[in-house]
Each structure stands twice: as structure tokens, then as C-alpha cells.
Amino acid sequence: MREFLTPLFYILAGFSMMTIVFDLFGHLSNVLEAKASFMLVFRYYGCVFLKTLEYILPASLLFATLYTQWRMARNNELTAMRACGVGFFRIMVPYLAV
Numbered sequence: 001m002r003e004f005l006t007p008l009f010y011i012l013a014g015f016s017m018m019t020i021v022f023d024l025f026g027h028l029s030n031v032l033e034a035k036a037s038f039m040l041v042f043r044y045y046g047c048v049f050l051k052t053l054e055y056i057l058p059a060s061l062l063f064a065t066l067y068t069q070w071r072m073a074r075n076n077e078l079t080a081m082r083a084c085g086v087g088f089f090r091i092m093v094p095y096l097a098v
Contacts, residue, residue, distance in 0.1 A: 001094045001098075003068055003071070003072070004064060004065070004068045004094055004095060004098065005098070007063075007064045007068060008060060008064035008098070011067075012056065012057070012060040012064075015056045015059065015060055016049055016052075016053075019049075019052050019056065020045050020048070023045070023048060024041075061098070068095075078091070
């Protein structure tokens with residue numbers, strides 16, 4: 001689970017920052033014109049983040065799963081698990097749980 005959650009956190013943080021930065025640059029003139037405080041902008045992007053999480057989370061889960069499986073295959077961990085009799089469903093349980 002740890003091998004999966006670490007990349008998931010980094011990928012989710014990266015997608016979130018990209019979304020917020022792109023939106024901020026798109027609305028930067030409005031923010032500067034309104035002379036909004038930092039706290040107001042922070043709260044606004046907190047709400048925007050929750051709304052965009054619906055789109056970011058599935059992509060982040062997909063990329064984290066692919067990255068984790070790639071690392072496990074690269075280090076022959078998948079082969080070792082299969083050789084020890086661990087079934088495919090048992091390998092996929094942590095991914096399905098998340």
C-alpha cells in the first residue's frame with residue numbers, strides 16, 4: 001500500500017498545482033483588479049480544488065497504479081509474488097481498496 005500511496009500523493013499534488021496555477025494565470029488580472037487578500041484567494045482555490053478533484057482523482061489513480069506496477073515489474077517483484085503462489089486478485093486488492 002505504501003508503494004502505491006506515495007506516487008499517488010505526488011501525482012495528485014502535481015495535477016492539483018498545475019490546475020490551480022493555470023486557473024490563477026487565467027484570472028490573475030481579475031484578482032489584482034479586485035485587490036483580493038491572500039486568504040480570500042486561498043479559500044477560493046480550496047473550493048475550486050474540491051470541484052476539480054472529481055476530474056483529477058481518476059487520472060491520478062490511473063497514473064499511480066501504472067507507475068507502481070511498472071516499478072514492481074522492473075524489480076521482478078510481480079514475478080516473485082506469482083512464483084510464490086500469490087494470485088492476481090490478491091495483488092490487486094490494495095489498488096481496489098483505494
